[in-house]
Amino acid sequence: MFIPQRTEASIAAEKAGHGTYAVDWATADDRIRLCKGIVTDTNQQMDPERLSVLKAVYEENLGEEPVLIRAKLLERLLLTKKLFLDENPVVGTLTSIRCGLYAYPEWSCDWIKDEMDMAKICSLGEIVIPDDTKELMMGVYKQWKGHTVRDTADANYKSLYGVDPRPYINSGMLYDVMNVSLGSGCANYNMILTKGARGVLADVERSMAALKHESGDYRKLAFLQGIKIVLEAFIKWAHRYADLCEETAAAETDPKKKAELLETAAICRWVPENPARNFREAIQSYWFAHLLVEIEQMGCANSPGRFGQFMYPFYKKDIEEGRITRDEANKLTCFLFIRHTELGTYSGMAHQKALSGHTGQTIGLGGLTPDGKDASNDYEMVIMEVQARMQNIQPTLALWYTPMMDQAYLMKAVDVVRTGCGQPQFMNTAIGVARNLLHFGPDGVTIEEARNVANFGCVASGVAEAGSYIAGEDAICAAKFVELALYDGWDPTTKKQLGPKTGEANDFTTYEELYEAVRRQIKAGMLVQRRHSNLSTAAHEKIVPSIFRSALHDGCIETGMTEEAGGHKYPQGMAILSTVVDAGNALHAIKELVFDKKLFTIARLREALEANWVGYEDMQKMCLDVPKYGNDDPESDAYVQRLFDDFKDIYTECGPNYFGKNCYLDAYSLSFHNLYGSIMNAFPNGRKKGVAFTDGSVSAMPGTDTEGPTALIKSAAQAVDTTWYVSNHFNMKFLPSALEGARGARNLIDLIKTYFDWGGSHIQFNCVSRETLVDAKEHPQNHKELVVRVAGFSAYFTRLDGGVQDEIIKRTEYK
Secondary structure (H helix, E strand, C coil), X not given: CECCCCCHHHHHHHHHCCCXXXXXXXXXXXXXXXXXXXXHHCCEEECCHHHHHHHHHHHXXXXXCHHHHHHHHHHHHHHHCCCCCXXXXXXXXXXXCCCEECCCCCCCCHHHHHCXXXXXXXXXXXXXXXXXXXXXXXXXXXXXXXXXXXXXXXXXXXXHHCCCXXXXXXXXXXXXHHHCCEEEEECCHXXXXXXXXXXXXHHHHHHHHCCCXXXXXXXXXXXXXXXXXXXXXXXXXXXXXXXXXXXXXXXXXXXXXXXXXXXXXXXXXXXXXXXXXXXXXXXXXXXHHHHHHHHHCCCEEEECECHHHHHXXXXXXXXXXXXXXXXXXXXXXXXXXXXXXXXXXXXXXXXXXXXXXXXXXEEEXXXXXXXXXXXXXXXXXXXXXXXXXXXXCCCEEEEEECCCCCHHHHHHHHXXXXXXXXXXXXXXXXXXXXXXXXXXXXXXXXXXXXCCXXXXXXXXXEECCCEEXXXXXXXXXXXXXXXXXXXXXXXXXXXXXXXXXXXCHHHCCCHHHHHHHHHHHHHHHHHHHHHHHHHHHHHHHHHCCCCHHHHCCCCHHHHCCCHHHCCCCEEEEEEXXXXXXXXXXXXXXXXXXXXXXXXXXXXXXXXXXXXXXXXXXXXXXXXXXXXXXXXXXXXXXXXXXXHHHHHHHHHHHCCCCCCCCCCEEEECCCCHHHHHHHHCCCCCCCCCCCCCCCCCCCXXXXXXXXXXXXXXXXXXXXXXXXXXXXXXXXXXXXCHHHHCXXXXXXXXXXXXHHHHHCCCCEEEEXXXXXXXXXXXXXXXXXXXXXXXXXXXXXXXXXXXXXXHHHHHHHCCEEC
């Protein structure tokens, strides 16, 4: 593990109790508590300023190249948005109000009209929309209806294939992830820290000079011009904060506050325009860059990536030169993490159910250096200490485990888990590197690049700074294909024939006939998914190309192409696949009860499902009693394994994605298991209508893993090809008493190591009792800061949808 050297300057700073920064450290703890309290106590409000700018810029620039319109939109917003200062020395907020939200109707705007007067909730609670903002939102809705990403993709699908794709989504088969702003990936923040915006502008100039003005170069020129517009605005935006700090300092009578404000002004005057020279400048420069990525398209999965790695040189230098103490670095990171938590997003109720308001700002810890050594460092220990103290829902932490890690580093991670915040999630670095080599080998990825693995959002991974899942394809519900096979392709939710006619299931005489029908439904559904996803990606490129995000992804400036056009070095596509465990358990129940024991027919089963098991409780019990996945039972686990293998093969057969690249599945739930559960009927695994499906991808159906944690991790490690799949998602829940003391910590570390040795790629833990969760649901006012692990993210339990709350409560507790 990398640790700063003890120097005379660092020892002197430790003895003095402070470094040389002008931050008022004496009041820092109180200010941290105040800022955190404001976040948890303030309802989020929809800020209209972006909508006003959006409406005006598009009216003024009709017919202009989309990349230039998007650049001018961002420029206008940065130069006119209202700025304010608060108690946080890390300056910069998403909107003009505390805990404010921006709307992004360019992706989809139907929710504005359909849900205007409905209650709205995001990660920090209820969303307030003033009446004058509602009026503006309706005006923007009229401007954008028929022109959004969603509308364009749907219209093109109808034109090409003669059918409306909406029923496939309304049925719960698919969810069009790209109808909301997202940005799954890790921007190259280190580029801003080490080059500064001026250095990036020089790269843009070189790329422009290299253009040959041949076919296609005009679009490249427009994109590069757009980057110049945005980077100049980026610099001016920071200078506006410098001006505000100086103006505020001029009126300040407290000498410590004045000194802090003037130092902050000097920092904003220097970065992000120029390379950061110290830790405080690096923190502020990073935050400006990350915040602008979010302002451009606030959504889920803009991850900081390996934040502890690119910040460590600045931390090390400041510690060794006595400029900052370790405790002060901790406090400054607390302030930064509060800024991350303030960020929120909302794009409609379906989006809320699917994502739980999650913003996916995942920091990867540990992992490997380019030459294959353990990369963990002391600043990452500070980051874990900050999370243990703050209990923030964002940013969320992911520890990329290697066998070389120091035991003290792993014990620090267990200390964070013990707090109950569900962090860090643990990732298998060996799997992540192998996955990068498999996925990007055809594009020439080097072993050094492959080792630079990081989370893109929640649990999916890729090459940090050089790739992204900007093509987040339509999410897939495995359980739906079992349901369609039972109904000969007819959907009981939409009352439409969505799948091919695969035969009256009641006439099947063998289980294999039914399974072949399931496979045929999957094939048909995957073809719909691929076609609609490619059209959605095309609409992204045409309507909402990212300018600043693209500039911060390796390859885009060099190729003169946005991320949405595949300009980054390793363009990626993925589709979130969930409910496979439910589908496997259901198929096992059908085989055993219908085909093997012949206790009832498919027709009788359909009656029970349509009745939500009412009057058929004996059949529901039979279905629940059939052995389930997650107990190291090869027969039960085989149903899940077979489905994962078949989804892999069928998805591959669908051909390349919009970028002409191989596309992979993301075995993960986010909160899609709750969304699909709210849509679909009762299910043959014993689940009732409206109840959330199983979380994760290899987690056990809540309450059915009865053989202990070792049996569960063995089932999970064997369920899915973790190298081919973009991710693997595995939740476990322990009582706090199970992790007490050194023995409890060692047991957890041994469990993680064993799971990874068996081939697992991801595991995460809730450490909270069922009683606490039940009381929090009944008395939310007493538990407003209770944080739990949902999927690849943590959330305030009392702000979650009731379906997700119930699913977490039902998860098996290990003692």
